[in-house]
Amino acid sequence: MPPTMPVATLSIAPIGDTDIAGVVLLWHACGLTRPWNDPAADIAMARRGPNSTVLIGRNSDAIVATAMVGHDGHRGWVYYVAVDPDCRAQGHGLAMMNAAEDWLRQAGIAKLQLLVRRENAKAGAFYQSLGYAEAETIVFAKWLDGREPTP
Numbered sequence: 678m679p680p681t682m683p684v685a686t687l688s689i690a691p692i693g694d695t696d697i698a699g700v701v702l703l704w705h706a707c708g709l710t711r712p713w714n715d716p717a718a719d720i721a722m723a724r725r726g727p728n729s730t731v732l733i734g735r736n737s738d739a740i741v742a743t744a745m746v747g748h749d750g751h752r753g754w755v756y757y758v759a760v761d762p763d764c765r766a767q768g769h770g771l772a773m774m775n776a777a778e779d780w781l782r783q784a785g786i787a788k789l790q791l792l793v794r795r796e797n798a799k800a801g802a803f804y805q806s807l808g809y810a811e812a813e814t815i816v817f818a819k820w821l822d823g824r825e826p827t828p
Contacts, residue, residue, distance in 0.1 A: 687734035687742060687769060689776045692720065696733055699740045707759040713827045719757070723747060728784070731757070732776050734769055742769040746777040753781035753789040758800075774807055792816065 692700060701716045710716050723729040729747025733740050741764045745757040755777045760769045781789055790812070793800045801811075818826065 687772050689734045692731040692733050742773045744773040744777040746780050748786045753786040755791045
């Protein structure tokens with residue numbers, strides 16, 4: 678059972694057109710972007726169909742948290758979980774993960790998976806505190822456009 682912590686009151690809803698620039702800025706501020714992934718293109722792809730979305734958490738009018746959530750019909754995935762560095766330790770990460778899990782449950786998905794970079798020990802500890810366990814799997818990747826492998 679995840680620990681009890683105060684959960685900040687956030688207004689959580691799917692991203693809108695006018696939110697995209699602010700979300701990209703938040704992802705940059707949180708160090709989530711990589712040169713080989715265009716965050717605006719990732720948002721557009723998530724919004725393209727019914728199996729994914731980007732959830733945003735607002736405190737008043739400010740975007741302070743996000744979670745990109747989707748599924749392949751079997752497993753759910755969460756990416757770009759972000760909390761504004763000035764708003765951490767207020768329960769926003771927990772609120773976003775709860776919203777992502779609820780979104781997947783409503784879609785009939787029973788298992789959620791996510792990827793954490795090995796060097797991001799704080800994120801790993803956060804997910805473990807929510808009841809996530811490290812899986813005994815290896816991820817293989819290949820760029821279909823011929824690019825060299827990326828970390």
